[in-house]
Amino acid sequence: MSDTLPPFPGIDSTDWSPPAQTDPIEMVRITKPLVIYADADNANYQDNVWDEPRDSGWPRLNNWWDNSAPQPHQLVLRKFWKLVPGTFTHLYPGTHLQKSWAYEHGISTTDSESLTVQMGFSGGGVSAGVSATLSHSVTINDKQTSTIQFNVDPPASGTRVWLLWDLMYEFMIVKSGTNEVIPTGRYHGDVDFNNDDHYSGAYLDYRWTHLTVSSGILCPQDKVFP
Incomplete structure (x- = not known):
């Protein structure tokens, strides 16, 4: 699926004021295992494991403790525009x-x-990894402080309303079928840290369950009123 930009808000008059951000639009919702951080602090073992119990391989989550597992959840990607200040x-x-x-x-x-780490891919860059994981084209540039220069011509008559938007991506781990973000932790389970040589109860925590990042894509919007 190709990456499409969300619509800009409508500029309805010269008295219009832009929101700080537009309403998020859901692009992807999938059910998939994620990587969670396991910490058996008393035994000094820590590692990353998939959040679904497995019977083989290591490190692995063997089982969740009763009433200590994350709620059934989905990974959601949403997009919105954030107004560039000034x-x-x-x-x-x-x-x-x-x-x-x-x-x-x-x-x-x-x-x-x-x-x-949490989405479970490596190599190829974050854009390629997220796109492959979600089966949806996503472009995310590395963080930078850019000097952005725009030259905007005046209208022949009337008033030109002009502003600049930054495309934002919002990643959420939510309770299945809702937009309710689940807690990052602390969850509890039994983890095999070392090929059946060390099996221990552990705290388990997601690195994030709600993460908003700038794509690095800036787009202008304008409208001329007579």
């Missing part, structure tokens, strides 16, 4: 806009690693 403006005949913004956008190294 970009909303009105232009009149003869008022050319030439402006630069030092703006930090894109995904941080920490968030990139969190997505990569």
Whole structure:
């Protein structure tokens, strides 16, 4: 499935004011195992395991303790536009806009690693990994502080309303069939840390259950009113 941009909000008059962000639009909802961090602190064992119990391989989750498992859950991807601060403006005949913004956008190294580990892919970059995992094309650029410069011409007459948006991705782990984000932890289960040589009760925690990242894609919007 190709990546499509969410619609901009409608600019209905020169008195219109933009929201800080648009309403999120759900793009993907899937049920899949995720990687969770297991910590047997008393035995000094820690590792990443899939959040579905397995009978073989290691490290692995053997079983959840009673009443200590995450709720049945789904991975949801949503997208929305975030207003780039300081970009909303009105232009009149003869008022050319030439402006630069030092703006930090894109995904941080920490968030990139969190997505990569928890969704269970490696190599190829975060965009390729997320796209393959979700079967949906996703473009996420590395975090950078860019000096963004736009030259906006004035209208021949009337008023031009102009602003700049940053495309945001919202990743959520939610209770199945809802948009209710589940807790990150603490969950409890039995984990095989070392090929049946060490089997221990452990705390289990997701790195995130709600993560919003900038795609690094900036798009202008404008409308001219007579």
